[in-house]
Each structure stands twice: as C-alpha cells, then as structure tokens.
Amino acid sequence: VQSLFKSHxxxxxxxxxxxxxxxxxxxxxxxxxxxxxxxxxxxxxxxxLFKNTVAEAWFDRLRKGNVDPGEISLGQNLSNLLRLALLYKFGGVYIDTDVIVLKSFSKLRNAIGAQTIDAKTGNWTRLNNAVMIFDKGHPLLYKFIEEFALTFNGNKWGFNGPYLVSRVVLKVKGRPGFDFNVLPPMAFYPVDWRRIGGLFEGATNEDHLKWLRGKLWQIRSQSLAVHLWNRESRMVKVEEGSIISHIMSDCCVFCNSSVSTL
Incomplete structure (x- = not known):
C-alpha cells in the first residue's frame, strides 16, 4: 500500500x-x-459484479452445487474471476497484494504483463494476471470472463488465472477490436518465482554484492513493479542490505529512514 501511494x-x-x-x-x-x-x-x-456477464450463470450454478469447486482453493479461483469482473465493470488498475509498485502507471492503458518470454524469439510464453490495467468494458476482459465460465477447472493450479489470460490472448491476437499491450517481464515480473528468494538476501561476498547492485539498478531503471510471488516468499526473512530492503526503503511514506547504499 505504501508503495502504491509513493508513486501515486x-x-x-x-x-x-x-x-x-x-x-x-x-x-x-x-x-x-x-x-x-x-x-x-x-x-x-x-x-x-457478475450481473449481466457470463459469470452470472456460472456463479449461480456454483451456489446450487452444480459446479465442482475442485481441489484448489475456491477463494483463489473466485479472486481470479473477481479481478476480471471489477475491471470490466469499472475499469482501472488491478494489483495483487504481493506486488510492490515502483513507478507511476498513469501512462499505461489496456495492458497486461508477460511473465516469461522465449529467449530465442523474444515472444512471450506466459502472461500473468497479478497486474492488469484496462478500460471499463474492454472486450478482452469479456473474453477472459467468458473463458473462466466456460472452461473452469478447480483442480489445476493457475488454470483459471495466469494460464487463462495466456490462452485467451493467444486466441484473440491480431483480431480487430482487441487493442491492448503486452508488457515485457521486466515491467512487473523482473524475477522468476523460483529465484525470488535472491531479492531478500544480503551480500555474502564481493561478487554477490556486485550482482545485488546490478540487479537493483536494473529493477529501479526498468521495472514498474515487482511481484513478490507470495507463495514462495511469504516466510522468507528480509535481510539487511538486500534488494527488497532497498526497495522497501524507496517506497516508505511514513518514515525518513534510509538503508545503507549497496
């Protein structure tokens, strides 16, 4: 929350x-x-929120016990649908709570971020729904909601979230009327979920310190936000001198304290 208000x-x-x-x-x-x-x-x-969308009938079936919620947390899957409905009804910016905002989003419009890209082609291989910026009633949001209602699977992690937005964007890519931007991974997902722990670590030697400085500079200069992948990082301690400690200091709106420079 502090990071959002620091930049907005x-x-x-x-x-x-x-x-x-x-x-x-x-x-x-x-x-x-x-x-x-x-x-x-x-x-x-x-x-x-679901009224007059294809999610309305799906939610009604769910409440009547006619939809198998599956093994994945129903709350997690409802969150995936809720963010789509909120943007479709009102427009604006959706941000997960495990995202630190670094820069203003004011120049972004109808945008979603790539999580991974193909190293050879530079084309995205997966999108993510942790940060989305869309106009009210955008047709891509309608397609997202439609896909959720028609293909819901509560047994596959991510199927109704990151995988959903990825497969829908592949379907509508190049079609008229779907004006949107796919931002590179550095925009919102500068660190893969498997490596997120590295942002919480302080320097262990000179080479590590050099890497930390380089990564912090890269994030500060190229990223609009940092997704912390809460499933992987929620129990990780923020070490002194770590990249996260510096980013948190940058975003503080209640303090004047600073972290020693890397």
Whole structure:
C-alpha cells in the first residue's frame, strides 16, 4: 500500500476484502487516511459484479452445487474471476497484494504483463494476471470472463488465472477490436518465482554484492513493479542490505529512514 501511494500520491485505492472491510481493517488503514491518502476497503458483492456477464450463470450454478469447486482453493479461483469482473465493470488498475509498485502507471492503458518470454524469439510464453490495467468494458476482459465460465477447472493450479489470460490472448491476437499491450517481464515480473528468494538476501561476498547492485539498478531503471510471488516468499526473512530492503526503503511514506547504499 505504501508503495502504491509513493508513486501515486493522488490515487484512489479500493481494497476488495472481507477481512479488511472491518473495524480492524479501518484501524490498519487509518494512518493512510490521516496522511491524506484516499483508501478504503469493501467486501465484494459477487451478485452485483457478475450481473449481466457470463459469470452470472456460472456463479449461480456454483451456489446450487452444480459446479465442482475442485481441489484448489475456491477463494483463489473466485479472486481470479473477481479481478476480471471489477475491471470490466469499472475499469482501472488491478494489483495483487504481493506486488510492490515502483513507478507511476498513469501512462499505461489496456495492458497486461508477460511473465516469461522465449529467449530465442523474444515472444512471450506466459502472461500473468497479478497486474492488469484496462478500460471499463474492454472486450478482452469479456473474453477472459467468458473463458473462466466456460472452461473452469478447480483442480489445476493457475488454470483459471495466469494460464487463462495466456490462452485467451493467444486466441484473440491480431483480431480487430482487441487493442491492448503486452508488457515485457521486466515491467512487473523482473524475477522468476523460483529465484525470488535472491531479492531478500544480503551480500555474502564481493561478487554477490556486485550482482545485488546490478540487479537493483536494473529493477529501479526498468521495472514498474515487482511481484513478490507470495507463495514462495511469504516466510522468507528480509535481510539487511538486500534488494527488497532497498526497495522497501524507496517506497516508505511514513518514515525518513534510509538503508545503507549497496
């Protein structure tokens, strides 16, 4: 949250969350409001958000027990659908909570980020849905929602999320009326989920320190945000002098403290 307001001080943040739409959530967010930032939390109204979309009938079947939720957390899959519906209904920017924002998104429009690319061709091989910027009612969002409702599979991790947006974009690529941009991995996913732990480590020797300096410079100069891959990093300690410690210091809106320079 701090990182978002550091780069978008006049932005408006809506946190869609049952747990944050509470007295405890209000206490957590009050320091931001007291500082003049516009932020609120609201519980999702699925009936309203899915109304008049193909997700409406799917959600009705789910509630009646006519959809197999599968082994993957239903909450995770509803989150995948919810973000699409929110953007389709209202437009704007969707950001996962495990994303640190580094720069303003004000110049972005109808954009989604590539997670991986083919080293030989430079073409993307997978997209991700952790950060999305779209106009209200964008046809690609409609196709995303349609794909979710028609092909839902609750037993395959990512099938209704990153894999969904990837296969839909492949289908509509080059077709008229689907104006959007695919940003390179460095925009939002500068570090692969298998290597995210490296951003939390302090230098162990001179060569490692040199690598940390280079990577930090690359992220600061080329990335708009950093996805932290919470499934992999949530238990990892932020070490002193690490890249993440520097990025967190860059994004702080409540402190004047600084981290020693790499």
């Amino acid at each position: 001080p006049k932005g408006c943040l809506i946190i869609v969350s049952n747990s944050m739409d509470s007295s405890r959530g209000m206490r957590v967010l009050r320091p931001f409001s007291d500082k003049g930032f516009r932020v609120t939390a609201i519980s999702p109204d699925f009936n309203y």
